[in-house]
Amino acid sequence: MASKKYSFLAGALCLMATAGFAQTPATAGGYSASDSSIVPSRRMPQHTEFMNGTYNYPAKPRSQWEVGIKAGSVNIGGDVSTVFPGFGYGVHIRKALGYVFSLRAEYMNGTAKGLNWQSSRNYSLNEAWQGYTGQPVFYNYKTTLNDFALEGIFSLNNIRFHKAKTGINPYLMAGIGLTTYGARVDKLAAPDVAYDFSTIPQDGTYENRKEIRDALRDLLDGDYESAAENEGTSRGKFLGMTAIPVAHIGAGIAFKLNNRFNIALEDRFTLTKSDLLDGQRWAEQVQGNPVLTRDHDTYNYLSLGLNVNLGNSARTVEPLYWLNPLEYPYSEIRNPRLMRLPKPVLPDADGDGVTDQFDLEQTPQGVPVDAHGVSRDTDGDGVPDARDKELVTPTYCQPVDADGVGKCPCPEGCGVDTSANACATTLGALPSVTFTGNAVRLSTDAQSLLASVAARLRNSPGCRVVVTGYCASNKAAQQRSWDRVNAVINHLVEREGISADRFIFQHAQEGGDCNTVDMRAAAAGEEGPSNVPAPHPNLRKG
Incomplete structure (x- = not known):
């Protein structure tokens, strides 16, 4: 019977190994440290500090619970030899407290049998076997166990340095619990009629063990009608069974099928602290009476189980013992998204914003320059803008004098507008950009409008433009207003080539249409x- 048991376990191991290596890719099922939807409310202050760059550690995400069912072999180690296989089944619920340690509450019901x-x-001192007079007996028992346990589980394989995740998770466990048990013996062939064991071979040699047990199975009816010796009133009772405190140790290995199972x-x-799980606590002596043993019975539970992770996948991650906590820092090192990198400092002797490596001209401080560090000359008249008193001189008015002023006839004051609203007069009324719904991308029509605005700005290089977005009723509206203003300015800078310093950024203002910039x-x-800066970067749309 034992060989069949181990053959079954070997087959189960092969099956689980196949399932473990056929699982989904190890990098699947990760989560973003910036995702606030998986952070419980009590950890949101830490998440906010992390996102603002004032705290280095992301908040621990909300993780799923594990619920499992299992079945397997239960066997008692005591004074009577175990008969394979005993049977047990159980259920548990498990919660990860961290990436290594988790707590599990478990119930197991098992039945174990023994036969010497x-x-x-x-x-003579074992009350369960009273009634036999001088003839030999063969001790046997059938014990029912109810095991309630609280266990700490230590995962051994999820923190990995050279692989994102693993589909195989070995673990160790230790815990305490309460076990109730009731043991019975099979000693009567019929009511008040004891078995006649004289027909069983009595030499007790090892070679005859199989023959003896086969003969006993033929003789015994398996009713287990008699109560075995128990602790009496020295132990507490629960539902009519003896209750004892216990301690558990063990090990296991889990094979991941997918992110749920x-x-x-x-x-x-x-x-245990009991010697009566098998109904026997007396050691045989060659002569005289039996003596009380001082060893305590133990039991073993070998099981195969199916576990499922429970929780909303949109708001929770897998149990933490399936995740690798190194995945986040490694991903940031490889492809920074949240990491704050120091701004590189390159030499710029003249302070014009163009590094010496690419600067073709050392210009005085404050002189506008182009991308090559050369003094800017907007109208191309040969006089840098810093000394040009007529910033835009028409071609037909050139050549110009040393101050950049053209020599064509011009009505008095036509080249200079000293009014407070000079730029408003020059640029005229600028169009508004309209968005639909919650969109933050520019439509084709909006891009055409911005092209006309860019043309006016090129003809009025001294003017700046205020870009205003509206609505601040909630965080989402504030961020949406920022996204839209940012989209308008980025388009004018990146697609139309207008300098970013010519814009004034205003968002979440009052008094305007929420869908208009x-x-x-x-x-x-x-x-x-x-x-x-974006007011609520975690709500920012791509």
């Missing part, structure tokens, strides 16, 4: 930033 192949004669092979060894010429002396 050697006869005994000194049973896994199967686990587990062996758990239980220590307005543009107007900046008033003389009006200042403001050309770029503003």
